[in-house]
Amino acid sequence: MEETFIDVADGDIVENIAVRKIRPNPFQPRRIFNEEALEELSQSIKEHGILQPIILRKTGNFYEIVAGERRFRATKKALIPEIPAVVRNYNDREMMELATLENLQREDLTPIEEAESYRKLMDALNMTQEVLAERLGKSRSYIANHVRLLTLPEDIQKMVDRGELSMGHGRALIGIKRKNIIPIVAKKVIDQQMNVRQLESYVHALNKDVSRVTKKKSVKNLYLDEAAAELRDYLGTSVSIKSSKNKGKIEIDFFSDEDLERIINLLKERGE
Structure with a gap:
């Protein structure tokens, strides 16, 4: 039977509450419930009953679970119509804190x-x-x-949730400077079964390459970047400057004939 952070006090009144009138805790931090463990708990409840009441709060004509959601789910799975419970008054803040602290006492989050x-x-x-x-x-x-x-990107968080990536893998992926390639690297980790140390070395090499390219680019294109920013502010639209050896081009975005005319007039004013 699961341990509960919230104890049933001597003065609490235990009631049998209909399972159909109980709703999960809206502040429940746990998203994944082990089905095999739930099945085992369900069988135990069928044989021995529920040894410890769950904790509920009343909301309208229904109840919300404060503590004991695994017991509730297992009871529901066992098709038992009622569950022993203690009903208490909690506000939303107390509900969230109690549900969170209860789950943190367990080691399978x-x-x-x-x-x-x-x-x-x-x-x-x-x-x-x-x-x-x-x-x-x-x-x-x-x-x-x-x-x-x-x-981490949501898809990568789900990989950690499912156990496809460990927490160590997740921490290493956070260190990648080019955030857009994190999903690609994560897939590589899974496909090649990289351990955390291997991933950390790989990320270090990736970041070293990025730093080298960024440093080279920043020195070479500092003036061009400043010029593009100045034009962008003056024209009120996206401007990019590309150079290759001794030539290059300026690209100015416009979105309508009127916008183009506005930009041309601004350039004329600048020329005068």
């Missing part, structure tokens, strides 16, 4: 689910990473490393 839990707590309670780390008994770097995973 995915790194992304854990990261989202930390971010939600910090946002809702207006606390820093340092304060949250102290409250949870973890280091600030531990919190920060998880939260940084949320800067």
Whole structure:
């Protein structure tokens, strides 16, 4: 049976609540529930019943789960019509904090689910990473490393969620300077079964190439970039300047005949 962060107190009244009137916690940080584990819990509930009531709050004619969603899902799977529960009054902020803290007591959250839990707590309670780390008994770097995973593209976060990439892989991918190639590199990691150390070396080599090209380009085209920016500000439209050896071209965007006429007049004024 799962451990629960919220204890049932001596004064609590345990009621049997119809399963059909119960809704999942809208602030539940967990998205992935292991079906095999749920099936095992469901069989246990059929044989032994529910050993610990779930915690609910009343919302209109229904109830929302504060703690015990795995027990609720397993009871529903067992086709049992009622579940023992304690009904308490919680506001949305308390609901989210309690649901998050309950899940953080367990060790099977995915790194992304854990990261989202930390971010939600910090946002809702207006606390820093340092304060949250102290409250949870973890280091600030531990919190920060998880939260940084949320800067990954959504598709990559799903790969971490599914276990196709580890948290270490995710952290290494964050370090890629050319963000648009992260999905390509992630696919390469999976296809070639790269471990974290191999990926870190690969990312280091990628970034070294990018730095070299960027440095060369910035020295060569500094004047052209400044000139394009000046024209862009003056003309109020996109301007690009391309050069090759001793020649080049200027490209100016316009979007209608009137816009073209406006740009021509501005160039004439500049020439005068």
